[in-house]
Amino acid sequence: MRTTSKITVAAAAIAALALTACTGGGATPGGSEQPADPNLPAGYASVADESIESAGGPLHVQVDYDTAEAQGLDPAFAEIARSWSIMGLVYESLVTVGPGFEIQPELAASWEQPDDTTYVFDLQPGATFSNGRAVSAADVVGSLNRLRESGSVWSGQLGPIAEIADTSSGDAQQVTITLETPFTPLLAALANTPAAILPMQEIEAGELDPTAEMLGSGAFTVAEHRQDESWSFEANAEWWNAEQLGIDALELTIAADDQTRLAGLRDGSTQLANFSNPDALSLLAGAQGVTAVSQTQSDFFYAMLNSVNPDSPFVDQQLRQTVNAVLDRQGIVDLALAGAAVPTAVTPANLPDACAADSVPSASAEPAADALAGESISLLIYNDDPSLTALAQVVQQQLQGAGAEVTLDSVDYGTYSERVYVAQPGDFQMALGWFAGYGDASMVTNWWNPETAVFNAGFAQPHDDLSAAIAEAQALPAGTERAEALQSVCDLADTHAEMVPLATRPQVVGIRSDQLSASVLSDEGYGDFLRLIAEFKTIEG
Amino acid sequence: MTGAAAALARTPGRLRSLRTSDPVLTIAVVILGLLVAASLAGRLIPGLNDGTTTVGGRFEAPSLAHPLGTDSLGRSLVARLLEGIGTTFLLSALAVLCTAVIATALGIVAAYAGGWVRELVMRIGDVLYAFPAILLALLVAAAIGPGSTAALASIVLVTVPLMTRMVCAAATDVARRDFVTSARISGVAAPVIMVRHLLTCVSGTVVVQGTYALSVAILVEGGLSFLGYGVQLPAASLGLLVSEGNVYLLTAPWILIAAGTTMVLAILAVTLVGDALRDRLEPREAVDLT
Numbered sequence: 087m088r089t090t091s092k093i094t095v096a097a098a099a100i101a102a103l104a105l106t107a108c109t110g111g112g113a114t115p116g117g118s119e120q121p122a123d124p125n126l127p128a129g130y131a132s133v134a135d136e137s138i139e140s141a142g143g144p145l146h147v148q149v150d151y152d153t154a155e156a157q158g159l160d161p162a163f164a165e166i167a168r169s170w171s172i173m174g175l176v177y178e179s180l181v182t183v184g185p186g187f188e189i190q191p192e193l194a195a196s197w198e199q200p201d202d203t204t205y206v207f208d209l210q211p212g213a214t215f216s217n218g219r220a221v222s223a224a225d226v227v228g229s230l231n232r233l234r235e236s237g238s239v240w241s242g243q244l245g246p247i248a249e250i251a252d253t254s255s256g257d258a259q260q261v262t263i264t265l266e267t268p269f270t271p272l273l274a275a276l277a278n279t280p281a282a283i284l285p286m287q288e289i290e291a292g293e294l295d296p297t298a299e300m301l302g303s304g305a306f307t308v309a310e311h312r313q314d315e316s317w318s319f320e321a322n323a324e325w326w327n328a329e330q331l332g333i334d335a336l337e338l339t340i341a342a343d344d345q346t347r348l349a350g351l352r353d354g355s356t357q358l359a360n361f362s363n364p365d366a367l368s369l370l371a372g373a374q375g376v377t378a379v380s381q382t383q384s385d386f387f388y389a390m391l392n393s394v395n396p397d398s399p400f401v402d403q404q405l406r407q408t409v410n411a412v413l414d415r416q417g418i419v420d421l422a423l424a425g426a427a428v429p430t431a432v433t434p435a436n437l438p439d440a441c442a443a444d445s446v447p448s449a450s451a452e453p454a455a456d457a458l459a460g461e462s463i464s465l466l467i468y469n470d471d472p473s474l475t476a477l478a479q480v481v482q483q484q485l486q487g488a489g490a491e492v493t494l495d496s497v498d499y500g501t502y503s504e505r506v507y508v509a510q511p512g513d514f515q516m517a518l519g520w521f522a523g524y525g526d527a528s529m530v531t532n533w534w535n536p537e538t539a540v541f542n543a544g545f546a547q548p549h550d551d552l553s554a555a556i557a558e559a560q561a562l563p564a565g566t567e568r569a570e571a572l573q574s575v576c577d578l579a580d581t582h583a584e585m586v587p588l589a590t591r592p593q594v595v596g597i598r599s600d601q602l603s604a605s606v607l608s609d610e611g612y613g614d615f616l617r618l619i620a621e622f623k624t625i626e627g
Numbered sequence: 628m629t630g631a632a633a634a635l636a637r638t639p640g641r642l643r644s645l646r647t648s649d650p651v652l653t654i655a656v657v658i659l660g661l662l663v664a665a666s667l668a669g670r671l672i673p674g675l676n677d678g679t680t681t682v683g684g685r686f687e688a689p690s691l692a693h694p695l696g697t698d699s700l701g702r703s704l705v706a707r708l709l710e711g712i713g714t715t716f717l718l719s720a721l722a723v724l725c726t727a728v729i730a731t732a733l734g735i736v737a738a739y740a741g742g743w744v745r746e747l748v749m750r751i752g753d754v755l756y757a758f759p760a761i762l763l764a765l766l767v768a769a770a771i772g773p774g775s776t777a778a779l780a781s782i783v784l785v786t787v788p789l790m791t792r793m794v795c796a797a798a799t800d801v802a803r804r805d806f807v808t809s810a811r812i813s814g815v816a817a818p819v820i821m822v823r824h825l826l827t828c829v830s831g832t833v834v835v836q837g838t839y840a841l842s843v844a845i846l847v848e849g850g851l852s853f854l855g856y857g858v859q860l861p862a863a864s865l866g867l868l869v870s871e872g873n874v875y876l877l878t879a880p881w882i883l884i885a886a887g888t889t890m891v892l893a894i895l896a897v898t899l900v901g902d903a904l905r906d907r908l909e910p911r912e913a914v915d916l917t
Binding site for chain 2: 344372421424469470472475476478479480483494496497498501
């Protein structure tokens with residue numbers, strides 16, 4: 087043989103790569119169950135060590151995706167979880183979410199609820215925007231009214247607000263929100279980044295374009311942003327709680343590939359990273375100096391069955407109900423989500439007053455083994471979420487097991503959004519996606535009313551009975567009566583079967599624990615694993 | 628056909644001269660045969676032909692029940708691998724066939740016409756050749772969307788320039804021969820000359836370059852699918868399996884080992900067979916025309 091081909095060299099390189107796989111240590115595959123640490127306080131997956139004197143310096147974090155460029159940087163229009171968590175570093179809302187989804191003060195130092203329809207918020211004394219101007223009640227009133235009038239998706243979560251008024255007296259800044267009727271999830275709605283308080287004086291004066299620039303009262307200011315690549319943040323010296331902050335800067339890198347984030351944690355170039363792949367827990371188990379924790383999220387996966395597009399077979403309610411009954415949610419959890427999630431109904435399974443996944447009508451239905459024989463279904467997903475891809479393959483198997491022929495249509499997220507949320511009617515038959523579950527069981531039910539949600543009008547129809555049940559449940563205080571009302575919501579949504587809940591969406595947070603002592607909540611409903619970043623402490627050396 | 632042309636065109640005869648006593652070549656042919664047989668088995672034999680169905684727990688290590696273990700969705704890696712071999716080979720072979728047709732036509736026309744036609748074809752080829760293969764493949768995949776079609780188009784675009792250049796060079800040599808000139812003077816139509824004289828004389832080059840292109844095709848398919856632009860789940864290809872195995876490299880190494888080793892063997896076998904063919908079929912080195 088006279089020639090030595092480059093191909094041969096390339097082949098040898100692949101062989102070497104394959105062989106190095108034998109040399110790595112690691113944890114038991116698939117074993118993502120993580121026992122709760124009895125030393126941790128309730129509601130925490132990890133707690134920063136208060137005895138550590140933070141070494142300061144920059145914190146290096148890698149996340150899976152960036153804010154949505156098309157929606158700009160205006161928090162009122164932020165629709166995706168990563169926009170909320172990243173913008174939440176700069177902006178503050180009146181309240182935030184603590185352990186066990188408890189609503190806690192943020193920009194509001196305290197609040198009172200003198201009656202069912204009135205909320206009175208007293209603002210943090212000394213709260214200022216990063217330009218040095220004090221946050222006023224007028225900023226709060228202006229920001230929330232701006233959100234209400236924006237027509238953004240989140241404006242639908244604020245409920246029947248009658249008035250937002252500046253009730254300040256003297257130096258004390260106070261805002262009063264009056265509702266037309268009781269609305270229990272109001273505080274949980276105010277806790278999310280779209281309800282952030284903006285510098286309205288500067289915006290109204292035309293000095294600040296909030297879609298292009300961020301100026302908030304939060305812990306950080308933006309030094310640089312390169313879309314889908316990186317963010318550089320600096321500590322906001324004007325933050326009212328600046329003394330607590332243990333880091334001087336935050337370098338946030340967008341690394342879409344799981345392997346990149348895993349490698350960053352393993353080699354110590356990254357101190358914190360998130361993963362939607364539940365196997366990250368076991369993949370990081372053997373990594374030296376790395377602690378991986380699982381966050382139980384109220385976020386959940388669901389299937390959309392297009393009842394609006396006349397070309398979709400799912401205009402037939404009976405077929406939708408059959409598909410709903412055929413889907414084995416526990417099977418999805420066990421296979422696609424590594425057992426790290428739970429089946430859920432419309433109300434996120436891990437929130438108070440939620441209905442159980444096995445309590446809805448479809449759970450007791452017994453479809454025939456060939457219930458979907460002869461049906462041909464196209465299942466649309468986007469291809470940059472490994473959990474969604476895994477879930478789609480299991481759903482495909484289950485539907486094929488009932489006789490259907492199912493083809494997977496995997497596209498980029500832009501195409502997916504266009505076909506699912508923008509096209510009227512939606513350009514798909516069946517699609518998979520996920521919702522943030524938020525901090526109150528009744529909040530996400532809003533998305534089952536297309537007149538409130540708007541984004542699902544292309545594939546779901548309004549139903550008076552379901553919409554009335556949602557409104558009734560949201561008006562009731564937390565407790566048994568509301569749980570019963572939410573059960574009605576779950577049953578009706580299950581019967582209409584246009585958006586079919588499947589299972590909660592797990593998240594793993596990897597921490598380089600020899601470089602960082604971090605606090606992470608064990609429950610999260612807004613995708614914000616950086617929620618407690620102010621408590622983080624970097625470790626010397 | 629003149630005697631010289633006949634000598635140049637005696638490819639089948641030279642093919643028969645391949646020495647089966649060459650142990651390396653024998654091993655390569657056997658490996659290639661086994662892989663093709665395995666891919667056929669993966670399509671035809673019940674139990675081996677469903678790589679999309681869960682048959683066990685997640686990440687079960689290799690055992691008697693599942694000789695190569697299971698993947699992240701509890702699917703048999705044997706079935707996935709057989710499907711993957713079939714997908715990769717079929718896609719690559721189809722792409723190389725397209726490449727051979729396009730490159731041969733372009734190369735022969737350029738060689739026969741000469742002048743600005745030859746320059747145009749060669750310069751376009753140079754431009755395409757200047758791009759790194761995987762970058763060119765990614766551009767194509769990004770333009771037409773991820774999937775098998777993207778992989779096929781990418782492979783064709785990556786492999787066409789080199790094969791066109793080689794075919795053109797071989798055909799140019801032949802086009803300058805007296806028997807071609809005689810045919811032209813005699814008034815034989817250009818298409819007839821190109822098919823009857825040039826095509827038959829460059830067939831050896833096409834075969835050799837085809838095997839080289841097949842190796843590149845397997846690599847490009849692997850690269851594209853690894854990056855998520857090629858074959859899409861739940862289908863399997865060697866690149867997709869390497870991609871999945873890469874994620875679970877530390878916890879389920881059998882996925883990467885099985886897929887990676889198979890890809891290595893496939894590329895090595897194809898390359899070795901190609902080298903052997905080149906040794907026998909390269910006219911300038913293997914045929915004495917004096």
